[in-house]
Structures are given as structure tokens and as C-alpha cells.
Amino acid sequence: MTFDQVIGQAEVKEQLIQLVAQNRLSHALLFLGKEGSGTLPLALAFSTYIMANAPGKQVSAATGLFGDAEPVSPDNSPAARQAQQYIHPDIHYSYPVIPRKAGDKPLSTDYGTEWREFIGLNPYGNGFDWLQFIGAENKQGNITAHECNDIIRKLSLKSFESGYKILIMWLPEYLGNEGNKLLKLIEEPPPDTLFILVAENESLILPTIISRTQLVRVPAIAGTDLEEALQSRAQTGAAQARQVAAVSEGNYREALQLLQHAGDDLLDLLRDWLNAIVKGGPVAQVKWIEETAKMGRERQKQFLRYFIHLLEQAVRLRAFGAAADRLAMPDTEADFAARLNKLCDIGQQEAIITELDKASYYIERNANAKMLFHALSIRLYHIIKDKSLILAN
Numbered sequence: 576m577t578f579d580q581v582i583g584q585a586e587v588k589e590q591l592i593q594l595v596a597q598n599r600l601s602h603a604l605l606f607l608g609k610e611g612s613g614t615l616p617l618a619l620a621f622s623t624y625i626m627a628n629a630p631g632k633q634v635s636a637a638t639g640l641f642g643d644a645e646p647v648s649p650d651n652s653p654a655a656r657q658a659q660q661y662i663h664p665d666i667h668y669s670y671p672v673i674p675r676k677a678g679d680k681p682l683s684t685d686y687g688t689e690w691r692e693f694i695g696l697n698p699y700g701n702g703f704d705w706l707q708f709i710g711a712e713n714k715q716g717n718i719t720a721h722e723c724n725d726i727i728r729k730l731s732l733k734s735f736e737s738g739y740k741i742l743i744m745w746l747p748e749y750l751g752n753e754g755n756k757l758l759k760l761i762e763e764p765p766p767d768t769l770f771i772l773v774a775e776n777e778s779l780i781l782p783t784i785i786s787r788t789q790l791v792r793v794p795a796i797a798g799t800d801l802e803e804a805l806q807s808r809a810q811t812g813a814a815q816a817r818q819v820a821a822v823s824e825g826n827y828r829e830a831l832q833l834l835q836h837a838g839d840d841l842l843d844l845l846r847d848w849l850n851a852i853v854k855g856g857p858v859a860q861v862k863w864i865e866e867t868a869k870m871g872r873e874r875q876k877q878f879l880r881y882f883i884h885l886l887e888q889a890v891r892l893r894a895f896g897a898a899a900d901r902l903a904m905p906d907t908e909a910d911f912a913a914r915l916n917k918l919c920d921i922g923q924q925e926a927i928i929t930e931l932d933k934a935s936y937y938i939e940r941n942a943n944a945k946m947l948f949h950a951l952s953i954r955l956y957h958i959i960k961d962k963s964l965i966l967a968n
Contacts, residue, residue, distance in 0.1 A: 795825025
């Protein structure tokens with residue numbers, strides 16, 4: 576992975592380059608950004624940049640990690656090629672894993688082949704994607720005390736080629752209190768050692784680890800950058816790219832998921848739900864809930880976000896009129912948004928968005944889908960009960 580393969584994030588890339596150029600780089604960095612923003616691709620690209628800019632360099636404490644030499648862009652050196660293929664002997668990776676069989680004490684290196692394949696195919700994936708990729712099913716992944724001991728052992732060894740070592744730890748949120756084993760190593764690392772922690776949720780990281788790192792905040796991908804990536808990488812048409820970028824809100828992983836499930840089936844699902852709520856009654860609602868509960872958690876979250884997107888489009892239609900806004904969404908969505916404006920006023924729409932946000936939050940925390948959608952259906956009924964409209968095709 577190189578910087579030009581990372582979607583957008585021009586400011587963060589420049590910040591990282593300047594940290595090296597001005598010799599202001601800490602021995603421990605925390606890349607923090609929401610799912611799909613590109614924290615892992617940035618960390619992988621930065622490790623490539625470092626290896627390409629200082630191959631074989633021995634660095635003293637006086638000169639800092641990279642010395643005073645002016646860095647250059649990543650090239651086609653052997654070190655850069657190894658880093659891009661994720662096989663550089665001085666770049667180590669740590670990530671949540673599961674035991675292959677009962678009683679195992681798994682290490683990240685046990686899944687090295689799967690890891691290289693995964694980040695080659697899906698560098699914007701999240702922890703759920705990774706655990707499903709290695710067949711975890713309902714098992715909980717962890718970065719264990721055994722893994723921490725292995726990290727300490729590996730980083731205590733001399734580098735093979737570069738003169739320094741890099742550890743990229745993806746999702747330190749999966750560290751329990753075992754992470755305290757790494758505190759001394761992070762605070763006082765061996766010479767020429769760099770930690771790069773890559774996280775999505777700051778609240779789940781041990782505060783003692785956060786306090787020992789230099790924070791690099793990674794924002795959501797800009798809409799224009801996301802649209803361009805969808806067109807160039809996913810071969811998406813301009814209109815669909817614009818629509819998907821709007822729904823995914825800077826999350827490239829979410830954008831790809833939405834492309835796999837075309838908007839029309841989500842629209843049909845939503846139409847059926849609202850018709851069941853405002854017209855069909857309890858029997859129709861229960862039938863809809865039974866079917867929706869069978870969908871995976873990620874699909875349920877997509878559905879709720881899609882509904883929020885359509886409500887936001889409805890608000891824009893109400894505020895700015897149809898002529899201008901229809902240019903930014905397909906006619907089917909524009910028509911549905913117009914129907915939503917007939918179904919409920921702006922206050923009701925805001926209340927529905929609040930309920931959908933709460934439901935999405937609970938789904939992420941493994942709420943029972945049947946209970947959640949049943950309660951949500953009742954809430955939406957009470958929000959819109961004074962109006963009725965059949966959202967027919």
C-alpha cells in the first residue's frame with residue numbers, strides 16, 4: 576500500500592510526511608478514525624513510506640528515528656516492494672484472532688497468510704469482516720496476553736534489514752487489561768522502534784495506552800473523493816456513485832456494501848415496512864419483522880442508514896424544492912422522499928431519525944433484532960399515527 580492508493584485524506588498524508596521531514600515523529604502513533612475512513616490503509620502506506628525513505632539506516636538517539644536526511648517519495652526499492660506486499664521482515668502486524676481449536680493460544684502470525692490476503696482484498700474492512708474472513712462466526716476475537724508477550728519478544732530482537740522495526744496493531748480495542756503488558760515497551764521502546772496503533776473507537780482503548788501515543792485523527796473521506804473512488808475502483812456510474820457517497824457519509828466500506836445491495840431492494844423493504852406500520856396492522860408488521868430479523872447485522876444497519884438518508888433527502892426537498900434536488904438522486908428516491916413529506920412533517924421526520932439512530936446503535940451492540948424492530952415499529956407508529964398514506968409503487 577502506498578499513499579496514492581489511499582482514498583483522499585490529503586491533509587493526513589501531508590501531516591505524516593511532515594512529521595518525518597521535520598523529525599517530529601513520536602515512537603508511538605495512534606491513527607484514530609471511524610470505520611471506512613482509511614486508518615488501516617494510511618498506516619500500511621506510512622510503513623511503506625518509512626521503509627522506502629530510510630532503507631538500512633542506523634539511527635542514533637541524537638538524530639532521532641529518521642535522522643536529518645530529507646525524505647523522498649516511496650520508490651521501487653526492494654524495501655518498498657516488500658512493504659507493499661506485507662512481507663517486510665521488519666514490519667510486524669498484530670490484530671484480533673481466534674483459537675483454531677480449543678485450548679489454543681493463537682498469535683497473529685498464525686494467520687499471516689489470511690491477513691495478507693484480507694488486506695489485499697479489503698483494506699477498508701472492519702473487525703467484523705476480518706473475523707468472518709477467518710471463520711470466526713460467533714466467536715469473539717481478541718489480542719491476548721500471549722500475543723502481547725510475542726510482541727515484546729519480536730521487538731526486542733535486532734532488525735533484519737532496516738535498522739529499525741515497525742509494529743502495526745490493528746484494532747487495539749480488542750486488547751483487554753492484557754494490554755498493560757505493553758505499556759513499558761510503548762513508553763520506553765527498544766532503539767529504532769515505531770508503534771502504529773490503528774483504532775476506530777477511542778473509548779474502548781486503555782487510557783494508559785492512549786496517553787503514551789501521538790494522536791493522528793483521520794476524518795471521514797470527503798464526498799468528492801469517495802465519488803471518484805467509486806467510479807474509478809468500483810466501476811460505478813456517476814449518478815449511482817453520487818447517491819452511494821451521500822448515503823455512506825465518507826465510509827468507503829459502507830459504500831461498497833451498498834453497491835452490493837442495490838438501493839431498489841432497500842427501497843422495497845422500506846416501503847413494505849411503512850405500509851405495514853400505517854396501513855397493514857400488527858399481522859403485517861410481525862411478518863415484516865420476522866423476515867428482517869433474518870438479515871445480518873450489517874445489512875440491518877445499512878437499511879436503517881438508508882432510511883435516514885431518504886428522510887434527509889425529504890427535508891432537502893421540503894426546504895429547497897424538487898427541481899434542484901432531484902439532480903442529486905434517482906427519480907425513484909425523489910418520488911419516495913416526496914411521499915415521506917406527505918406522510919409526516921419535519922418535526923416527525925426528525926423524531927424518526929432519532930429513533931433510527933438509536934436502533935442502529937443498539938444493533939452494533941448485538942441487540943435482539945426481533946425485539947428491536949418490534950419496538951421500533953411501535954415507536955414509528957406513534958410518531959406518524961395521525962397521518963396515513965399508502966406508499967404504493
